Amino acid sequence: MNKIKIFNLIKKSLKTKVKVNEKSSVHNIDEWDSLGSLSILTALDKATKGKTSKIKSLAEANSVSKILDILKKENILK
């Protein structure tokens, strides 16, 4: 799992045309609301074969940078 895959995963989950990068968050992507977050959590769980569903802090991650930090700490992000 690398950053580019995460960006693409989030973009696809949110079904957004906006470019997703490290600065993306709930504040600059309209589609990233509470329902969009559910899509992201589902997609992450699928992509990590279930590892992310055990990480409670992901529920509070409202930006790409926070998601990346959490995944790094959990040794999921290379």
Added chain:
Amino acid sequence: MFARVLDVAYFLPNTQDLKKILETNHFNKIYEKSGIKNIAISSSNQSALDLAEKAAKLILKKKHKIDGIIYITQSPEYYLPSGSCILQHRLGLSKSIFTFDVNQGCSGYIYGLCLASSLIKNIIAENILLICSDAYSKYISKKNLSCLPIFSDAASATVISKSKTRFFLDFKFGTDGSGFRDLIVENSGFHANSLKPEIFMDGKKILLFTMGNIPDLINSILKRNKLTIEEIDFFIFHQASKIVIENLIRKMQLNKNKVYFNLENTGNTVSSSIPIAIAELMKNKLLKKNSKILLAGFGVGFSMGATIINW
């Protein structure tokens, strides 16, 4: 002595079309995740206890002789006395019966089945009336768009009776109370204040709890009973929302034809969602003798429970 489910009935108050309550784009976005089109809302002078009475009277038309009431609710009529005492009176049941309430939500039916079967196995009772009822709508304001399109008011009544053959193979439970704030009625009980009680729900945390714990719960109860997923004929999960059930199907690689799914016109009926499913399957004669059914309830608390039934 064993116990079995003998009969199930349920009552839903007036259903409302969510398309008439929500703005169209908003409805479409929510429906994609929830799978819910209609919700049932009790009238302003109708309590969860009133719904419970209606469900119970439906099942008592068949003149079951009841030795006890277990009432599962998180919508109490009063702080005291217990709703089950009031139900004994309203239903005109014998004064020799036992009655008690259990404060559980989405896992409540599994807890109720376990308690009922334990009491019957210990020859405390022969027929138990297990009633589930909630009216979460009383704690959901019109502005609460995360809860309004999800929860329905409903009640169910199940008669659990003694049986010569083993029906409930096993029960397993789990609790993670660290999630207590993630589905809660704020401003209630000891914390009541001038503000109206209102449900707060963190859908993301609930989804993570479900994805992170329910597959393990199910695998654990299957392993303990030396069963595989393939040997289960039917899975009846708490009908929380479409995204929850779809994720469980995906994570556990279940055959979706074996997974009950019927949220569209009932919504999330809390502890009644599993008995409503059972009632519908019984009505449509889809539960065959000796089929293995796995029930799993999970949610508020966080609390979870599962049972395997040999129907």
